[in-house]
Amino acid sequence: MTDPSPLSQLLDLQASFARTVMTQVSAFWEQAAPTVESMWQGAIGEYERDLEGLPPSSFEVDLKPLAEAWSRNLAGTADERERGMVRRFTEAMAVKARLGPEYYADPELVAVRPTPRTLEATVGTVELHRYEPGPDAPPRTGSPVLIVYSVINRSYILDLQEGCSVVRHLLDVGLDVWMMEWSQPHEGAGEATLAEYVDAVGACADGVRERTGAPAVSLFGHCIGGTLAALAASLESDKYSRLLTLTAPFQAPAEGVVAAVTDPRIFDPEAVVGSFGKMPAKLIRHTFVGLKPYYELMKWKLFIGSLDSPAALDRFGAIDKWANDNVDVPAGVFKGFIDEVFHSGRLAAGETRIGGRAARLDAIACPVLNVTGAVDWIVPPDSARPLDRLAPDARYEELPGSHLTLILDPRMHERWTVLSDFLLQEPTA
Numbered sequence: 001m002t003d004p005s006p007l008s009q010l011l012d013l014q015a016s017f018a019r020t021v022m023t024q025v026s027a028f029w030e031q032a033a034p035t036v037e038s039m040w041q042g043a044i045g046e047y048e049r050d051l052e053g054l055p056p057s058s059f060e061v062d063l064k065p066l067a068e069a070w071s072r073n074l075a076g077t078a079d080e081r082e083r084g085m086v087r088r089f090t091e092a093m094a095v096k097a098r099l100g101p102e103y104y105a106d107p108e109l110v111a112v113r114p115t116p117r118t119l120e121a122t123v124g125t126v127e128l129h130r131y132e133p134g135p136d137a138p139p140r141t142g143s144p145v146l147i148v149y150s151v152i153n154r155s156y157i158l159d160l161q162e163g164c165s166v167v168r169h170l171l172d173v174g175l176d177v178w179m180m181e182w183s184q185p186h187e188g189a190g191e192a193t194l195a196e197y198v199d200a201v202g203a204c205a206d207g208v209r210e211r212t213g214a215p216a217v218s219l220f221g222h223c224i225g226g227t228l229a230a231l232a233a234s235l236e237s238d239k240y241s242r243l244l245t246l247t248a249p250f251q252a253p254a255e256g257v258v259a260a261v262t263d264p265r266i267f268d269p270e271a272v273v274g275s276f277g278k279m280p281a282k283l284i285r286h287t288f289v290g291l292k293p294y295y296e297l298m299k300w301k302l303f304i305g306s307l308d309s310p311a312a313l314d315r316f317g318a319i320d321k322w323a324n325d326n327v328d329v330p331a332g333v334f335k336g337f338i339d340e341v342f343h344s345g346r347l348a349a350g351e352t353r354i355g356g357r358a359a360r361l362d363a364i365a366c367p368v369l370n371v372t373g374a375v376d377w378i379v380p381p382d383s384a385r386p387l388d389r390l391a392p393d394a395r396y397e398e399l400p401g402s403h404l405t406l407i408l409d410p411r412m413h414e415r416w417t418v419l420s421d422f423l424l425q426e427p428t429a
């Protein structure tokens with residue numbers, strides 16, 4: 001009898017490994033199936049609602065105009081519009097081949113952040129910028145506004161392009177607008193903590209007060225930046241005249257896709273950061289793609305439909321750049337956030353401590369406006385509600401949009417007055 005070949009040995013090893021894995025999976029499901037099945041029912045329900053709410057044409061991509069344009073290009077009879085369609089398509093395919101399938105536009109060639117601003121200070125690794133009002137802007141009024149952006153993407157979604165800029169809207173009503181820019185973690189930044197990020201908000205607020213002479217600052221926190229802003233306001237309320245949060249999480253949602261994938265029985269942040277030393281930017285991006293892949297199909301349809309409109313494709317490219325411009329999150333910050341907000345629920349329970357100090361939402365003394373999107377699946381309204389339910393002087397506003405359409409959908413721009421009207425109110429005594 002001959003010795004097995006190397007290929008046979010490899011196949012036997014793979015089969016043995018597969019049997020071991022299946023045994024472990026079977027044991028897990030036998031023990032956890034009832035609770036896991038219940039957990040995923042909410043996620044499946046969300047998927048069903050998404051797909052039921054989409055018309056059948058949502059995934060129907062009409063390639064005929066592109067095919068006709070391509071044929072005429074090859075025949076030498078194409079007009080400028082058709083040549084442009086083919087050129088824009090081939091450029092996008094080249095970007096995908098070079099950078100990855102999630103890309104459509106070369107980030108280096110896409111212009112964003114049109115509003116001029118000045119770097120006023122560096123606080124640790126955080127940059128503090130001040131935006132310049134336009135020539136027609138009214139005199140500055142109200143408290144200076146410090147925007148605390150999320151830590152997993154870039155802030156320029158709030159100043160994406162001309163005609164799509166929350167920052168410009170705030171400047172145009174007379175507000176003095178500042179922005180915190182989180183840097184990419186440097187080597188060893190995995191030691192950074194949630195407390196250090198919260199303290200950075202307070203330090204930047206001090207920087208704004210010193211440079212403006214204002215006794216207090218209004219905080220405007222978007223997404224995770226809203227959570228950080230609220231924690232900062234809970235520790236030092238005397239620094240802040242107002243707190244505005246936009247789609248910010250304060251507890252795990254009760255059900256849905258995000259609730260399922262962040263459940264502690266499924267998601268172990270220690271395992272992630274232990275492998276990478278941080279929460280990698282691209283893992284965040286690919287996770288969101290994987291959670292709702294049909295959105296990528298709809299994005300492909302939008303891309304094809306925009307090929308003959310340079311203006312539409314320009315907006316498409318700016319959003320694509322932002323979606324792929326992710327930021328690594330330091331291990332300590334990521335673990336601290338997931339634990340306090342999602343896994344332990346200490347933040348909503350009033351038990352969070354930041355640097356040894358109690359950080360209770362009911363200790364926020366300034367007026368609060370908590371804004372959510374009615375169909376936000378990333379931060380569902382119930383995930384945001386602890387803030388306005390606990391803060392003593394708080395108001396809740398639910399707008400008819402999602403996590404991103406509140407900012408990107410032109411039909412929502414007129415609702416930005418909800419944000420600016422709140423920030424323009426005079427500081428309370």
